[in-house]
Amino acid sequence: MAFSPTPPPTGFRVRPARRGDAGPIVTLLGEVGLSADPNTVTWIISHPEMELMVAADALDKVIGFITLSHRPVLKTGGRAGTIDELNVAKAWQRRGVGRELLKRVVERAKVLSVKRLEVETYGPVTAELKAFFAACGFDPAEVGVFRLK
Numbered sequence: 001m002a003f004s005p006t007p008p009p010t011g012f013r014v015r016p017a018r019r020g021d022a023g024p025i026v027t028l029l030g031e032v033g034l035s036a037d038p039n040t041v042t043w044i045i046s047h048p049e050m051e052l053m054v055a056a057d058a059l060d061k062v063i064g065f066i067t068l069s070h071r072p073v074l075k076t077g078g079r080a081g082t083i084d085e086l087n088v089a090k091a092w093q094r095r096g097v098g099r100e101l102l103k104r105v106v107e108r109a110k111v112l113s114v115k116r117l118e119v120e121t122y123g124p125v126t127a128e129l130k131a132f133f134a135a136c137g138f139d140p141a142e143v144g145v146f147r148l149k
Contacts, residue, residue: 011057011058011095012055012056012057012058012063012064012092012097012100013055013056014053014054014055014056014100014101014104015053015054015056016051016052016053016054017041017045017052017053017054017065018045019042019045019046021041021045021052021054021062021065022038022039022041022042022045023038024054024061024062025038025041025052025054025062025065026038026041028062028063028064028065028087028088028089029087031087031089031090032087044067049069049070049071050067050068050069050070051067051068051069051070051105051108052065052066052067052068053065053066053068053101053104053105053108055088055092055097055100055101057092063088063089063091063092063097064086064087064088064089064092064097064098064101065085065086065087065101066083066085066086066087066101066102066104066105067083067084067085068081068082068083068084068105068108068109069081069082069084070082070109070112070114073116076115076116077115078113078114078115079112079113079114079115080114080115080116080117080118081109081112081114081116081117081118082117082118082119082120083102083105083117083118083119083120084120086098086101086102086119088101098132099132099135099136102136103136106136106137118141119133119138
């Protein structure tokens with residue numbers, strides 16, 4: 001879990017999500033055509049095996065967020081983690097927000113002694129997406145995922 005060196009980001013900060021961030025997070029999901037319930041976001045914020053961090057601009061407006069779920073797994077002999085969501089407002093993309101959010105979650109996963117950390121993506125895995133995660137130290141995983149119909 002290594003990151004290539006980059007200059008420190010400017011114009012935003014990363015902090016743990018608060019209950020009042022639920023509405024802005026739902027709005028960000030709407031930007032990419034996804035819907036979510038603010039109550040579910042609030043539930044995630046307070047869940048003991050979930051971490052939700054936001055990037056906020058100078059006025060504390062949410063401009064991005066990331067979620068980490070973590071749990072004990074027998075196969076790893078410890079905790080495994082999954083980054084379930086990573087979303088950045090279109091106006092803030094390509095400005096280091098996603099990279100910084102990902103970096104903070106990796107740091108948090110280390111504190112939690114996570115032994116395996118994965119990113120879950122939906123939709124097409126583009127070359128750009130592969131390049132982003134590769135630059136952040138993630139390799140494609142050869143795993144099968146099966147979903148209940």
